[in-house]
Amino acid sequence: MSVATPPAAPPPGRRQRLARRVAAVGAMPLLQTARRLLRRDLRVYAWHRVRPLEDGFTFDPSLVSASPEGFREQVRHLRDRYRPLRCADLAEALAGGRPLPRDAVLLTFDDGYDDNFRFAFPILRELGVPALFFVATGHIDSGEPFAYDWLVHLLLTATPSAARLPAPLDDLQVPPGRQARLELAWQALDRIKALAATDQEAWIDAVAGIGGATPARMHPDCRPMDWHMLRSMRAGGMEIGSHGVSHRMLAKLDDAALLGEIRGSRARLDEELGQDTLAISYPVGGDDSFDARVLAAVEDAGYGFAFTYNNGSNRWPPARRHALLRQSVEADMDAAWFAGIAALPELFAHPSVQRTYPA
Numbered sequence: 349m350s351v352a353t354p355p356a357a358p359p360p361g362r363r364q365r366l367a368r369r370v371a372a373v374g375a376m377p378l379l380q381t382a383r384r385l386l387r388r389d390l391r392v393y394a395w396h397r398v399r400p401l402e403d404g405f406t407f408d409p410s411l412v413s414a415s416p417e418g419f420r421e422q423v424r425h426l427r428d429r430y431r432p433l434r435c436a437d438l439a440e441a442l443a444g445g446r447p448l449p450r451d452a453v454l455l456t457f458d459d460g461y462d463d464n465f466r467f468a469f470p471i472l473r474e475l476g477v478p479a480l481f482f483v484a485t486g487h488i489d490s491g492e493p494f495a496y497d498w499l500v501h502l503l504l505t506a507t508p509s510a511a512r513l514p515a516p517l518d519d520l521q522v523p524p525g526r527q528a529r530l531e532l533a534w535q536a537l538d539r540i541k542a543l544a545a546t547d548q549e550a551w552i553d554a555v556a557g558i559g560g561a562t563p564a565r566m567h568p569d570c571r572p573m574d575w576h577m578l579r580s581m582r583a584g585g586m587e588i589g590s591h592g593v594s595h596r597m598l599a600k601l602d603d604a605a606l607l608g609e610i611r612g613s614r615a616r617l618d619e620e621l622g623q624d625t626l627a628i629s630y631p632v633g634g635d636d637s638f639d640a641r642v643l644a645a646v647e648d649a650g651y652g653f654a655f656t657y658n659n660g661s662n663r664w665p666p667a668r669r670h671a672l673l674r675q676s677v678e679a680d681m682d683a684a685w686f687a688g689i690a691a692l693p694e695l696f697a698h699p700s701v702q703r704t705y706p707a
């Protein structure tokens with residue numbers, strides 16, 4: 349299978365090169381042991397999509413966190429050297445005032461793409477490792493593609509080039525060439541995320557008009573999971589959490605819409621899956637997507653834990669269990685770098701999210 353050119357893949361950085369050298373001399377377990385003596389915390393990993401990246405892929409390649417083969421190696425590494433927990437284990441430990449086991453890790457997924465079911469779930473089940481999948485319930489209900497990724501698709505497939513984007517981004521034009529269009533899409537996403545959530549959606553709808561015929565809003569490469577898949581995953585030992593109803597940035601909503609996203613998604617998950625939903629992850633997840641009002645609303649809605657997309661590890665018990673930090677997993681992480689980030693994130697992980705477009 350041919351593989352598409354990675355999106356603007358940077359050359360190996362300082363941290364990645366160091367990880368390769370440390371792994372080559374077999375010193376990674378030593379670093380893990382040293383850290384284990386100094387710190388007992390919870391590390392949470394965040395993937396988006398796990399799938400092969402084929403030529404002709406017309407959605408955001410930066411959302412593909414790992415190939416199936418790479419993901420299998422990552423999960424095997426965490427299973428063999430760490431202690432993967434369920435979110436329910438965290439709740440029990442917190443309620444009982446107990447510490448977590450050393451090397452505690454939690455595996456999470458954001459968004460709810462159907463490749464989570466097709467590629468990630470069978471690997472997790474085979475290796476006996478649990479994971480927590482955060483899904484946007486409105487997309488599970490409708491089967492509609494995810495708006496930000498749909499925007500990337502619209503810009504990659506727009507004809508002709510040189511079309512001007514709708515206001516307020518009408519200073520930007522659609523360039524020729526895939527890489528230039530990807531960069532335009534990421535720039536546009538960064539800028540529209542300053543808008544109110546409904547204005548973001550209206551703007552993306554307006555972009556659909558610039559490419560001539562509006563493409564059908566269904567595509568096999570950008571499908572959410574359905575309830576049947578989620579029920580199968582729960583039966584297979586996975587956990588399902590909320591990522592809102594419509595993947596809106598919660599801090600950009602008025603009170604009524606905020607409660608609709610938080611409470612509405614929880615009610616759908618509880619109803620369809622017969623569970624008492626324990627956790628939510630904030631759509632987009634950076635500092636501009638949640639605030640004190642959002643944290644209070646999430647706690648009030650009954651969520652025991654909420655996860656951001658800010659990088660870091662969590663002391664236990666956590667000071668803010670509704671603003672837990674995660675480590676994003678990106679496609680350019682080779683096995684050595686992933687092992688380094690797991691062993692000693694203070695040395696090998698980027699201090700903050702590097703992508704300009706967290707999702």
Ligand SMILES: [Zn+2]
Pocket residue numbers: 458459591595630631632707
């Ligand atoms: Zn998301």
